[in-house]
Amino acid sequence: MKRVPLSELERIYEALKSYGSVWVRKKNAYETAETPEELLSTVSKVKKPAKFIFLPEEEPLLAFVQDGKNVTFQEVIREAKGVIFGIPPCEAKAISLLDLNFLQGEGEDIYYKKRRENVLLFGLACLAPDSRCFCTTFGYGPFTESFTDIFGVVVDDVLLFEGITEKGKDLVKNLDVEDAKGEELKKLEAMKKEITERVKKLDIQGIQEKLARMMDSEIWDKISSSCLGCGACTYYCPTCYCFDIQDVERPNWGYRLRTWDSCMFTLYTLEGSGHNPRPELKYRWRNRLMHKFNYYPVLYQEFGCVGCGRCIEVCPVNIDIREILMEVKNEPIRA
Amino acid sequence: MADYEPKILTILCNWCSYAGADLAGTSRIQYPSNIRVVRVPCSGRVNPQFIVKALRDGVDAVWISGCHPGDCHYITGNYFARRRFYVLKDLLEYVGLEKGRIHFSWVSASEGKRFADIATLVTEEVKKLGPRKKFVKRR
Amino acid sequence: MVKKIREIARKLLEEGKVDVVLGYEKGTEPLSERPFVARTVEEVERLTYSPFAIQNLATYLPRFNNNKVAILARGCTTRAINVLISEGQIERDKIYVIGIPCNGVIKTRELRESIGEEIEDVSIQNGEIVIKTTTEEKKVKFEDWLNISCKYCEYPNPLFYDVLVGEEVKPRGGGYPDVEDYEKLDEDKRWEIFEAEMSKCVRCYACRQSCPMCYCEHCFVDSTEPRWVEPGFDKTDLESWHLIRVLHMAGRCVDCGTCELVCPEGVKLLFLTRKVARDLKRDFDYVSGLNPEKPPFFGEFRYDDKGDFIL
Incomplete structure (x- = not known):
């Protein structure tokens, strides 16, 4: 686990920026950030989920123009490249479920794939599950890191994070940040337990x-x-x-x-x-x-x-x- | 703007206004060629959706013409149409579409001159407005 | 009031006078009073009523055409029933109307989203909505969060009923100041606001589905030939959809406000429907849903209808 104080987020912001757009949580949707301060968004649940980035409401697949007897076709692939910063585990898991449908075998969807391949998921633990959340029902929780590329937790005024996938690890490796302190990790464990228990679990066995x-x-x-x-x-x-x-x-x-x-x-x-x-x-x-x-x-x-x-x-x-x-x-x- | 030639969708009823246009033609009365005529049985046939769709599809203005009140071939078609057009016109102007993008008129079969006059009036008014910037579908 | 509603509903079901009771129950969201279909005497205990019950229940009536139905009805609900009867969608004899005089409904979604915190408890006391969140107790004025149609409602009492619950209330009236304010803006400003509102739309069609007047099996927006509204999120298509929807509502819309209240994106729609309602009242002396015998607005005409806009 690495650490970076929230006051020095610009240190990782620049690194994220080099990947392309940096999407952050806004109240209504994920939007690209213009300044490092925007990484500090406190929105706990974005109304329009991050799926909007991979599966936009509308996307043109091809365009055609007729000129006399000639018809020309042009393939259109709307790309996306960058990092989604602060995606909570539930949405990251949702994207892993979309992957099952869009990236496998014959059903592979090139439009989805093009965007999915080029977007890193920088997850953040969900610190404020609300009364509607029931994520723990599905065998994961607000601190589950496995669906993201990099996973972080905000502990007090420090962001602790680590690379999960190869891509994520590469990004973290190149950052000039120090290791997390022992007491911070301890606090993280306590938070994890407390917040995960706050989510109401449903019994949907069978x-x-x-x-x-x-x-x-x-x-x-x-x-x-x-x-x-x-x-x-x-x-x-x-x-x-x-x-x-x-x-x-x-x-x-x-x-x-x-x-x-x-x-x-x-x-x-x-x-x-x-x-x-x-x-x-x-x-x-x-x-x-x-x-x-x-x-x-x-x-x-x-x-x-x-x-x-x-x-x-x-x-x-x-x-x-x-x-x-x-x-x-x-x-x-x-x- | 001087060489701006608007396209004006013109919907004419078969029994009065279309015949009026015919008369204007056979009487060799000149009128602008910006109007593109669609013939319908009656102005009551015109669904307000036609107008919204035409505008979205890119015409600069719409002009609809039928029989004078009391002259409708189907007795009352134009009375029904009048209500619809009133609501539509007011609504479109209320949301901010410029005045002068939709026109309505009554032209009878004997009014060739009147047809040409209104065609000229409508065309000039739309020319003054210039190309439409509102409610234009991006390509 | 709630007690009386349950009493009536229980009696109706027990005596077999109706098959179902259309009412409201408390929802799981804060500030939510959702539609509920009570079919058994046990389910009657779930019925409640409060100003958070935003959905106009007349929307559900055509679904129950094969049943005898009791329905909780406010002024706007009874007006909607009238329109549905006049358009041949339902029959009055099959409907038992439990009338409720109404003081207006609250913009629940907007209020909930404005709080921005977990809401634990809500109550209405002395014209104030008291909202207890995890950290504090907020008080907002009931009047400030009233649905705009309710604020100027002229028909808060059911126009007809088989039984009335509570005392009739005084109509607020007040015309259409919201529409007049919008009219005063200059043309480009109006268009700017209109475009901004419409471009929020995600085409979930909650407005259409919640509307008691939208019972068409095949909606024009779904039509592919002709293509009134094209797929996608171009502004012109979103605008076409809402404009034509409003045109279809002319003389039918009962101004209950459900369409705007349920919109997940909070798109303002009432400034359009109310504008048409205002015009019809002012220029044609037509108010929708007052008389089930009267033909629809576009189904009749007068020789002296306004025609000065025609060349």
């Missing part, structure tokens, strides 16, 4: 298996009864990644655009024939929950939720995923 047997349950009616069917929960979710690809056309030019999509929309599954396999909200709700707590674990052995609580906060009608998980757990299964 939920994956249970859900598999609940396709026809009546619970979906109940869960979806107050849902409005907007896309807020999925848009702000750090692990949701569904997208739609559409063309924007003009008489002689246009572009292909990838935008977000949400499984809560009617249009998401509507087929050309007019048939909709998920005609009602309850089916869409079932899919959303199944995807996060059954399909994802079946495919990747990881839940598709990190317990950040954003969906609880942005939902217009305050549908609480924690309550729903508990309802699912307590629902008797009829033979």
